[in-house]
Amino acid sequence: MTDLTAYFTRIGYDGPREPTLAVLRDLLVLHTASIPFEAIDVLQDRGVDLAPEIVDAKLIDARRGGYCYEQNGLFKRVLTALGFEVEGRIARVRWNLPAGELLRPPTHMVLRVKIDGVAWLCDVGFGSCVPTAPLRWDLREPQRTGHEDFRLTDIGGDLLMEARLGEDWTPVYQVAPDVLLDQDYEINNWFSSTHPSSHFRHVLIVALTKPDARYVLAQNRLTVRRPSGEMERTMLDAEGLEHVLATTFGLPVSDDWRPLLERVAAAS
Known part of the structure; x- marks a missing residue:
């Protein structure tokens, strides 16, 4: 239960x-x-x-x-x-x-x-x-x-x-x-x-939908889409990814995520 x-x-x-x-x-x-x-x-x-x-x-x-x-x-x-x-x-x-x-x-x-x-x-x-x-x-x-x-x-x-x-x-x-x-x-x-063809195996995707906006992280691009249709996009480095994951998305960022975030930032 x-x-x-x-x-x-x-x-x-x-x-x-x-x-x-x-x-x-x-x-x-x-x-x-x-x-x-x-x-x-x-x-x-x-x-x-x-x-x-x-x-x-x-x-x-x-x-x-x-x-x-x-x-x-x-x-x-x-x-x-x-x-x-x-x-x-x-x-x-x-x-x-x-x-x-x-x-x-x-x-x-x-x-x-x-x-x-x-x-x-x-x-x-x-x-x-x-x-x-x-x-x-x-x-x-x-x-x-x-x-x-x-x-x-x-x-x-x-x-x-x-x-x-x-x-x-x-x-x-x-x-x-x-x-x-x-x-x-x-x-x-x-x-x-x-499975190798699953996009979850290749792309960092994090999303949270609050009343004020949809917050979507795709690789190192953060998109904020508001109900009005207004949109903001920001490109992030590894430090920026850590910050956004912890603050915008409220995730408990772990030290062992760092290599992944560095790869994501470097590949984008």
């Missing part, structure tokens, strides 16, 4: 503990603003262990971040403990997929949460374009969040999620209809954390 009190302290939540839409909205906003998306362990060949006690020790106790299987796995356990009806799903990422390129394999974990008979798409683990509000599963009109608008459309039996960036709708990912058990994600996690 996840320690709910420790989790709520981690994200700064002190509200009700009932399985309502209002509680779900609050938890989703606070989680994405408090627990960074990151896969630094993958870049350091340490792998990712999805055992609940390991994930909780990392993301809650050690105040680290994680990627989708860790983030949404933790969120699923929290919601289940609160009495929500939650299912795991798998999605094909289409974010930054060049036109005409083959679809990527399904590697992204998302959640389907049902409240009073209504299903909602929830995700706290997509990094730079994570939706900061639950999206109603059966609604096909644009849905507003604290950042971009999102919309869901049917595509070949899947559910396509798109984000409005400026005047354009950009595909984010498409969700398959099958329900996955927790153990079903082990193979996807193994691929994402160890």
Whole structure:
């Protein structure tokens, strides 16, 4: 069982503990603003262990971040403990997929949460374009969040999620209809954390979405994207990377991260 009190302290939540839409909205906003998306362990060949006690020790106790299987796995356990009806799903990422390129394999974990008979798409683990509000599963009109608008459309039996960036709708990912058990994600996690073609093996990606802005570190480039559309970009050296990881993202920077950060700064 996840320690709910420790989790709520981690994200700064002190509200009700009932399985309502209002509680779900609050938890989703606070989680994405408090627990960074990151896969630094993958870049350091340490792998990712999805055992609940390991994930909780990392993301809650050690105040680290994680990627989708860790983030949404933790969120699923929290919601289940609160009495929500939650299912795991798998999605094909289409974010930054060049036109005409083959679809990527399904590697992204998302959640389907049902409240009073209504299903909602929830995700706290997509990094730079994570939706900061639950999206109603059966609604096909644009849905507003604290950042971009999102919309869901049917595509070949899947559910396509798109984000409005400026005047354009950009595909984010498409969700398959099958329900996955927790153990079903082990193979996807193994691929994402160890396979040579996984981008997590080659690129430093850290993201945190707060009400005022999305903060995204891609290699040594920090992008700050505000709800208004205003954007700032800064290139960082190794010292700058350490500073941003510790301050902007609130990560406990370790001395053994330094060689990785120096490689990232030198290669960019």
